[in-house]
Amino acid sequence: MTRLHPFTLLTIAGALPALAWILPAPSGGLAMATLALGLTASRGLRPGLWPAVLTAAPFWLFLLLLHDVPTTIAIGLRITTMVASFVWLVAALEPARLVEAMVAAGWSASVAYLFAATLTAVPMLKARAQRIAEAQRCRGLSPRGGIASRLRALRALALPLVLSALHEVDERALALETRGLRPGIRRTTLAPPHDPVVERTARWVLLLACPAALIWRLL
Amino acid sequence: MKSLTLEHASFWYPATEAPALRDVSLEVAQGEIVALVGALGAGASTLLLVAADLAPRVTGGRLTGAVARRDRGGIVLPTPWTQASGMAFTVWDEVAFGPANLGWPAHEITRQVDRALEQLELVPLASRDPATLSGGELQRVIIAAILAMDPGLLLFDEPATELDAAGAQMVWRLMRRLAGEGKAILLATSALDAVPDVADRVVWLEDGAVRAVGAPDLLADVAVCEAGLGTSVATVWRASGLPGPYPPTVAHAVRRWR
Amino acid sequence: MSIRLLALIPVAAAISLALSAAVDAVALPLFLDTTGTILATALAGPAVGIATGVVTSAVNTLRNPTFWPFVVVQVIVALYAWGAARAGLFRSFRTAVPVGLALGVIAAVTSTPISYLVFGCTTTGGIALTTALGKALGLSPLGACFFGSFVSDFGDKAVTFALVTSVLHALPRRTAARFPWALRAIGVA
Numbered sequence: 001m002t003r004l005h006p007f008t009l010l011t012i013a014g015a016l017p018a019l020a021w022i023l024p025a026p027s028g029g030l031a032m033a034t035l036a037l038g039l040t041a042s043r044g045l046r047p048g049l050w051p052a053v054l055t056a057a058p059f060w061l062f063l064l065l066l067h068d069v070p071t072t073i074a075i076g077l078r079i080t081t082m083v084a085s086f087v088w089l090v091a092a093l094e095p096a097r098l099v100e101a102m103v104a105a106g107w108s109a110s111v112a113y114l115f116a117a118t119l120t121a122v123p124m125l126k127a128r129a130q131r132i133a134e135a136q137r138c139r140g141l142s143p144r145g146g147i148a149s150r151l152r153a154l155r156a157l158a159l160p161l162v163l164s165a166l167h168e169v170d171e172r173a174l175a176l177e178t179r180g181l182r183p184g185i186r187r188t189t190l191a192p193p194h195d196p197v198v199e200r201t202a203r204w205v206l207l208l209a210c211p212a213a214l215i216w217r218l219l
Numbered sequence: 220m221k222s223l224t225l226e227h228a229s230f231w232y233p234a235t236e237a238p239a240l241r242d243v244s245l246e247v248a249q250g251e252i253v254a255l256v257g258a259l260g261a262g263a264s265t266l267l268l269v270a271a272d273l274a275p276r277v278t279g280g281r282l283t284g285a286v287a288r289r290d291r292g293g294i295v296l297p298t299p300w301t302q303a304s305g306m307a308f309t310v311w312d313e314v315a316f317g318p319a320n321l322g323w324p325a326h327e328i329t330r331q332v333d334r335a336l337e338q339l340e341l342v343p344l345a346s347r348d349p350a351t352l353s354g355g356e357l358q359r360v361i362i363a364a365i366l367a368m369d370p371g372l373l374l375f376d377e378p379a380t381e382l383d384a385a386g387a388q389m390v391w392r393l394m395r396r397l398a399g400e401g402k403a404i405l406l407a408t409s410a411l412d413a414v415p416d417v418a419d420r421v422v423w424l425e426d427g428a429v430r431a432v433g434a435p436d437l438l439a440d441v442a443v444c445e446a447g448l449g450t451s452v453a454t455v456w457r458a459s460g461l462p463g464p465y466p467p468t469v470a471h472a473v474r475r476w477r
Numbered sequence: 478m479s480i481r482l483l484a485l486i487p488v489a490a491a492i493s494l495a496l497s498a499a500v501d502a503v504a505l506p507l508f509l510d511t512t513g514t515i516l517a518t519a520l521a522g523p524a525v526g527i528a529t530g531v532v533t534s535a536v537n538t539l540r541n542p543t544f545w546p547f548v549v550v551q552v553i554v555a556l557y558a559w560g561a562a563r564a565g566l567f568r569s570f571r572t573a574v575p576v577g578l579a580l581g582v583i584a585a586v587t588s589t590p591i592s593y594l595v596f597g598c599t600t601t602g603g604i605a606l607t608t609a610l611g612k613a614l615g616l617s618p619l620g621a622c623f624f625g626s627f628v629s630d631f632g633d634k635a636v637t638f639a640l641v642t643s644v645l646h647a648l649p650r651r652t653a654a655r656f657p658w659a660l661r662a663i664g665v666a
Binding site for chain 1: 268271273276277278292293294296298300301302303304305306307308309312315316317318319320321322323324325328329350364365368
């Protein structure tokens, strides 16, 4: 499954929830949800199916609270499809392969950079947020007290985090520039993912199936 | 042959009254290592950015005077984690990032990357995720990443800050080898004790202007020592009241005693 | 787009995503997931802001798939912040907080249809419960859903606007001058 082309993985993860919404409930949703859950299960029960079920379960609970049973089933199946598709996508998609696929397909290197760099920046900023929170706790800042003191505590946490991150933007820009990342460059792809005709056709079929299903439902 | 020439260069950062560089004239020849020393804020980092054609192009601001470059430049900045591309998930890919952006053919990229990894003793780390590396390891990766682009002019801003003693020694030795291969190197460093063994010339910057230029024994000069920029040996010699001229290195001191 | 603005977008998006850690530490019921979008717009204009919003949603979706339909809200927040920056409304808390509250209403109005149609108002536990409360109070299903989104969005956007204002004013003038919109947003330029 991981050897599929990254665009194929993205297409499947996008088409299944879309079809779950377009096709008539509850059978359409049930079919798509089964497919999506099947995909997650293909990665193993513990790492794949269980997280999908755990993430989807609360929605069913709240749906039951707010709606009658048929509506709950209809919406619940759609949400389950969406959750399961993305859980599978996150597990199956390798960011490095996606970057190579985007560059090989002629996408601007800048676009690939935006997503990849955010992925790598988030854990770093989160770790820094933890450190700032710990430092502030040592200074006596605690999440107790009224709204005003909590907001002040939030400011004491968020401000250093954001300011230090903004200060780094300059350095990042300098580093990117010196490494040759400029708008409009033609980057060499070192390991473009294999993209057999079968997969390309399957992607188009899936992509066209969505508006086709929509038209069929409207008629 | 001159790789980099600055003539009467002055530079102002955006929205700043005081110039960060004042009337700086400097030359770096191919095969030469020039070290910039100065107090914090003296303008060494700015000078490197101007040399790298990043100031004012990327930083904004105003540059007067003339800057002439013969070769492509590559700059290594002090903080490694902001220099990581963010797009590479292995060390090998990180080092290959620059050459790939230059559009080189794949076999050429592979050759340059493998060579750079060897030079920085990074081969065992080649498949590691850069996000899991220590500061010192990442700094070596960044240096390799710049080297892999094969620039003729190398600019280092405090390259040894994150490195331990062994790592720093390796980098100094590497610089001498690179100079031997014909690269021009401009280096800003506060590791003053290493400078006499690494640099061919030393430039003392103060408040954005060149205060003095000379051979590395400049770091044993009285005025330099008074400014706190002397080598440890010279500083101790001076502090113990022994007569000048002060020896810049242990070897010089031993010769004086004999 | 200049390289500095390109470098800003992932940082701004990561700010939005990392602030969730800060919010947990003070135990406030906020998201702050539009902080980066609003900040990026106030610093560099609508194109950068919209790009930040899209990237934030995309990466957030990897963590929680239910965020993707709300990318529309991020885009609208960016456009709104553009208007606020143009008018220099980040110049003080007195202007920024009411503007943030107004955004809370707009964000709730935008997210309600998405929440209703896609999730049946169960986007989060909090929204589901406040929707149930709304229904119990006799509101229509859509009205109850709006009530649910509104309660969480109202305070969240006001706090976000206040935070962005603090950041803009805390930036040294030299650094702010390097971002095309920053000084205008705080009413200086």
